[in-house]
Amino acid sequence: MMQSGKRFVFRVDASLQIGTGHVMRCLTLADALSRQGASCLFVCRAHEGHLAALIRARGYRCMLLASSGQAAKLAEEGSGLAHAAWLGCSLQTDAAQTAAILADIRPDWLIVDHYALDARWERSQRQYVGRILSIDDLADRRHDCDVLLDQNLGRQAADYAGLLPPHCQTLLGPSYALLREEFARLRSYSLQRRARPALKRLLITMGGVDKDNATGQVLTALRGCTLPPDCRITVVMGPTAPWLENVREIAATLPWPVDVRVNVGDMGQLMTDSDLAIGAAGSTSWERCCLGLPSISISLALNQVGILEALDRAGAVLSVRLEVNARFKEKMVEFMSRLVADSSLLEKISDHARQICDGQGAERVVGVLQE
Template identity: 60%
Template sequence: MKQTGKTIVFRADASLQMGTGHVMRCLTLADTLTASGAGCHFICRAHDGNLAAFIRQRGYQVHLLELVPGVPAQANPLAHAAWLGASMMQDAAETAALLSHLKPDWLVVDHYALDARWETPQRRHVARLMVIDDLADRQHDCDLLLDQNLGRTDADYVARVPAYCTCLLGPNYALLRPEFAALRPYSLQRRQKGALRTLLITMGGVDKDNATGHVLQALSGSSLPLDCRITVVMGATAPWLNEVTTLAETLPWPVDVQVNVSNMAQLMADADLAIGAAGSTSWERCCLGLPSIVICLAENQRFITNQLKQCGAALVLEPPNNENFPHQLSIALNSLVTQQVFLQDMSFSARNISAGNGTSLIVKTII
């Protein structure tokens, strides 16, 4: 391995409220940086549902910040302030104290509750600063910004970052693990028939509102072929895991509930259709040309779902906690079963969005 001598620190959180996506995509970047010879550390706060143990299992040192109860709302006016678990200034001070000892070449920040007011105090302790964002809703003080969402343009950030900041925008820079690009040829080749025999359901690593259970219940009114095989993927911290496992046993189709999978790319490549949440996993599905029914579970996913719908890369449904959801899902599935050309059309649209090599492009920029 070529040693770069660079030290990279990530500031990202996971919790039952925010899910696991921010930490998981940072881990993807950390793995590729480590393979390039860099040393990576994580700074996380001890939220319920944090992934500190999982990050350590992946071989990284985690510096865990304690939760601070009773933080007044005005201490952080950002839309996702409640996700931080401390005031922004306290988080900034605690992080700076760690950085003063680690002296990283790069600090990578992936957190909706942090902005330039947090980033600027870190400057004295880091050589360069990278921000991963999806929202384009706040100011940043950074050298490099990544927003991997479809439809993002320079105009979204020109007034939100310094003039010298390099912006990497769009799904061509999506942080995907290398196995997605490796399986892309196989996945695209097997979609030429457009049949629907395997269904993959992935509603996020936490799924605190049990969207997975709502989807499984709604399947009973659909015309899925009886020989269809269903795979459900959930995280170990998902609060509804036991209920979903019990419900899966009552369905007329064979349902395999898998937890904390390490072969998500293979599961997606082998699936004919996915029902899933929006977010970073959208670009994984696009890389593999996997047709999708995407369910918008939060307002901050609205931009992604609208872009996927406009491109014809997915069918989009509203959250499953409404009485019309079973009917809407049944209509969507029935159309895909009876007119399988729709699956092929979605696959062609999706595969043009991301080729899956974004992580390597970002690492080249950093290293």
């Protein structure tokens, strides 16, 4: 049991550009920490599409930093990091604003999940915090942290060579994937129900924001596919998704029943009850793997390409890169034809996927933070 009153501060953002995944996985870790008696506070910038209301609804304080609207300029003139535009202000400004909050709280741990922050920012917070956990997926910048978490398949310590201080402990791979406890709870039943695979329920999840309307492109591609006549389709969208009404319009034209759901609270059960997912190659990949859910996985951005390639090598998905594939519709038709013609392919993909992640990652990370 974690020492009562231990304090954790999360510095993480969501926006129409960033998406929701970083905040969602931090909420998962916060929930696991809270179950052990810790208190958690979130510090987020007020970008368009921020999730402060959701964070507060989950029972956590969330302090919002003002958004300056200078992202485009800062991408060119700012910190030099590939994702500098995600910050919405200079690195120095963000560091000073965050430090003012941390100086009052003096948390035991600062947890940083942001591609636009690096060792310079982390170093500036050192005097106000006990220790620092950095969550990363890219291995493209230096960190000044005590623990580094990168939950992606195929990640190796050598990828962070020269980017971490000598004392830093690394937590690498999907065994540390931050999944809500429902996934571990549902895993056994989900795997059992795949003993006799059949394509009756199709789940489409292209991320909480889906700013480029990949969901609409998937639904349009499905028009040309041959699915079982009794197939039912569920589409999951986030509350800030800008293309929601367009997706509903397209869904109404498909020959199969399509249920478009917003801000669902039972994603684990939806995945468990589905026979195939078409989903973005982001952090929800590990949720699908935990449940053995066969997937057509699509990379929507460069930071998802590594995940997609690793899953493809493991035989855990059928993969396609939307941003570079002019034949996306043809690829979808090919994949669906193969899956409908050979149900054993669903079983093969499921068998490979289930070996990648068991859903216990958040508890493993909490165990490290307790040490």
